[in-house]
Amino acid sequence: MDSNCSNIVKRRVRVRFAPSPTGPLHIGGVRTALFNYFFAKKHGGDFILRIEDTDSQRFVPGAEEYINESLRWCGIRIDEGVAEGGSYGPYKQSERRGIYRQYADMLVDSGHAYYAFDSAESLERLRKEAESRGETFNYNYKLRGLMETSLVLSQDEVKARIERGDQWVIRFMMPENEEIHMSDLIRGDVVVNSSTLDDKVLFKSSDMLPTYHLANVTDDYLMEITHVIRGEEWLPSLPLHVMLYKAFGWLDRMPEFAHLPLLLKPAGNGKLSKRDGDKMGFPVFPLQWKSPDGEIFRGYREDGYFPEAFVNLLALLGWNPGTEQEIFSMDELIGLFSLDRVSKAGARFDPEKAKWFNHQYLVRKSNEELAELFSSFMNSLGMEVSWEKALRIVDIMKVRVNFVHEMWEKAKFFFLRPESYDEASVRKFWKEDIPAIMNEVVVVLGELEEKEFVSAKIEESLENFIHEKEYGMGKVMNAVRLCLIGVSNGPAVADVCEVIGREESIVRIERAVEILGNFEI
RNA sequence: GGUCGGUUCGUCUAAAGGUUAGGACUCAAGAUUUUCAUUCUUGCAAUAGGGGUUCGAUUCCCCUACCGACUACCA
Numbered sequence: 001m002d003s004n005c006s007n008i009v010k011r012r013v014r015v016r017f018a019p020s021p022t023g024p025l026h027i028g029g030v031r032t033a034l035f036n037y038f039f040a041k042k043h044g045g046d047f048i049l050r051i052e053d054t055d056s057q058r059f060v061p062g063a064e065e066y067i068n069e070s071l072r073w074c075g076i077r078i079d080e081g082v083a084e085g086g087s088y089g090p091y092k093q094s095e096r097r098g099i100y101r102q103y104a105d106m107l108v109d110s111g112h113a114y115y116a117f118d119s120a121e122s123l124e125r126l127r128k129e130a131e132s133r134g135e136t137f138n139y140n141y142k143l144r145g146l147m148e149t150s151l152v153l154s155q156d157e158v159k160a161r162i163e164r165g166d167q168w169v170i171r172f173m174m175p176e177n178e179e180i181h182m183s184d185l186i187r188g189d190v191v192v193n194s195s196t197l198d199d200k201v202l203f204k205s206s207d208m209l210p211t212y213h214l215a216n217v218t219d220d221y222l223m224e225i226t227h228v229i230r231g232e233e234w235l236p237s238l239p240l241h242v243m244l245y246k247a248f249g250w251l252d253r254m255p256e257f258a259h260l261p262l263l264l265k266p267a268g269n270g271k272l273s274k275r276d277g278d279k280m281g282f283p284v285f286p287l288q289w290k291s292p293d294g295e296i297f298r299g300y301r302e303d304g305y306f307p308e309a310f311v312n313l314l315a316l317l318g319w320n321p322g323t324e325q326e327i328f329s330m331d332e333l334i335g336l337f338s339l340d341r342v343s344k345a346g347a348r349f350d351p352e353k354a355k356w357f358n359h360q361y362l363v364r365k366s367n368e369e370l371a372e373l374f375s376s377f378m379n380s381l382g383m384e385v386s387w388e389k390a391l392r393i394v395d396i397m398k399v400r401v402n403f404v405h406e407m408w409e410k411a412k413f414f415f416l417r418p419e420s421y422d423e424a425s426v427r428k429f430w431k432e433d434i435p436a437i438m439n440e441v442v443v444v445l446g447e448l449e450e451k452e453f454v455s456a457k458i459e460e461s462l463e464n465f466i467h468e469k470e471y472g473m474g475k476v477m478n479a480v481r482l483c484l485i486g487v488s489n490g491p492a493v494a495d496v497c498e499v500i501g502r503e504e505s506i507v508r509i510e511r512a513v514e515i516l517g518n519f520e521i
Numbered sequence: 522g523g524u525c526g527g528u529u530c531g532u533c534u535a536a537a538g539g540u541u542a543g544g545a546c547u548c549a550a551g552a553u554u555u556u557c558a559u560u561c562u563u564g565c566a567a568u569a570g571g572g573g574u575u576c577g578a579u580u581c582c583c584c585u586a587c588c589g590a591c592u593a594c595c596a
Binding site: 020057116118120135138168171192193203205211213232234237239261262266269270313317320322324343345346354355356363459474476477482487488489492 | 522523524525526527528532533534535536543544545546547554555556557558559560588589590591592593594595596
């Protein structure tokens, strides 16, 4: 890769993540940001956040803040951006509107672009007509001579129309029958014949704003971007971009391109879309998003994912370091990342593996850190947990959950007495002689001092008791657990006893005997 | 329809002409455990199809099929 990556040695690496604030960033966008970040930091370069808000129609309030917060949550540090500043600003395209017109006119002057006065309606009509003939409507070299453009109209006429306030656009004049050679860091060489392309709109008078193509190319040039790393959906417009660099005479400063494979739906066809998450039961957004009309979309953060786990799982979608390691810190990802290990095929997102990643991070965390998280989660539900109790619970539960919040959901019994007793478990373990044995267990537990009521001691006493009486561990322990938590599967009995305490343990067993005692199975 | 891109277990992927095609997730079985979970072991499971090139193709070339993106005065 480095052989055709001369920019890396010649220029300081500068990459940009350039979302448009038309809604929340979804995980595909986050992954693009991440790959840009890995690449920039790997090469000691800069990561720039540029907001591409040239579509005044689709602007969504709050989207920009959402983008910023998402990147921050992921641990991406922005070197230059709207909030961060930098010497290539402004970093929001709507604030750069003054500069685009002159570049568009430069192209008109050099004969690479032209003014077109067609109305949206007439264009639509032509498109319909072409379709009814079974043809594709293409505003290209064949057509432009027939339209009302600065190519056919006199200079005076063009001037008059503009001054009169007629609507116009500036279109790029895509040459006829030219082989456009492109090089992509991930896909290799791509060739397209210019005759298959059309004269794209570069600038529109309706809002005096450029379209993506013009804004993107001039800004990348002006901001001295060296590497454009973006989604595969942009590959079809690469020839246009290359032609723009050529028309501007910027070929020697053109960035290198890398088009990332798309993220696909977990099931079915097509790329991952905003609606998929709701249907499939997993988030497609990093953070919860409340749309302006009040709709709420789930986020990874709110679902309980650790940002490190989220970053890790996204990093491995379409990239891998070639080893069998799967858990990576941000620094490791930066150190290991390389574009030539990015795969070409789209990656299907797997929610199950996402959970597994979170579990991996959860079990690796210290009990102290987990207790902290667990306590604040409990506080958010309006409950208090002592530090000691939180430490014990996270220690007991960490291997059996994927998320911190599950330490409450799957272990409410540490706080609440069972409301009912699982029928299947009762059938299996609540035999005739059990109530009497439970009463003996109560005595055994009662004999322990408050101070020695800790897991190891409890277990020892219970074991001694069971062996002495020759009752059988499984038989007694499962019944005790049933009394304590209402079901027969869960943490070790002694652990539960310790956490809920001696008195509560005894109360729960007595209560179970009272309720289940007469059960005739 | 056209242009471009892609195709290895169900999923994420490794193998940059020579491997019994490897790992991970999921699923299943066994061992351990008082149950569950963990852990460990094992198992199921793939090179889209057809032609070439080659002593030898997952790997290179061609065709077909399928998947995807794009085809706006959206990005």
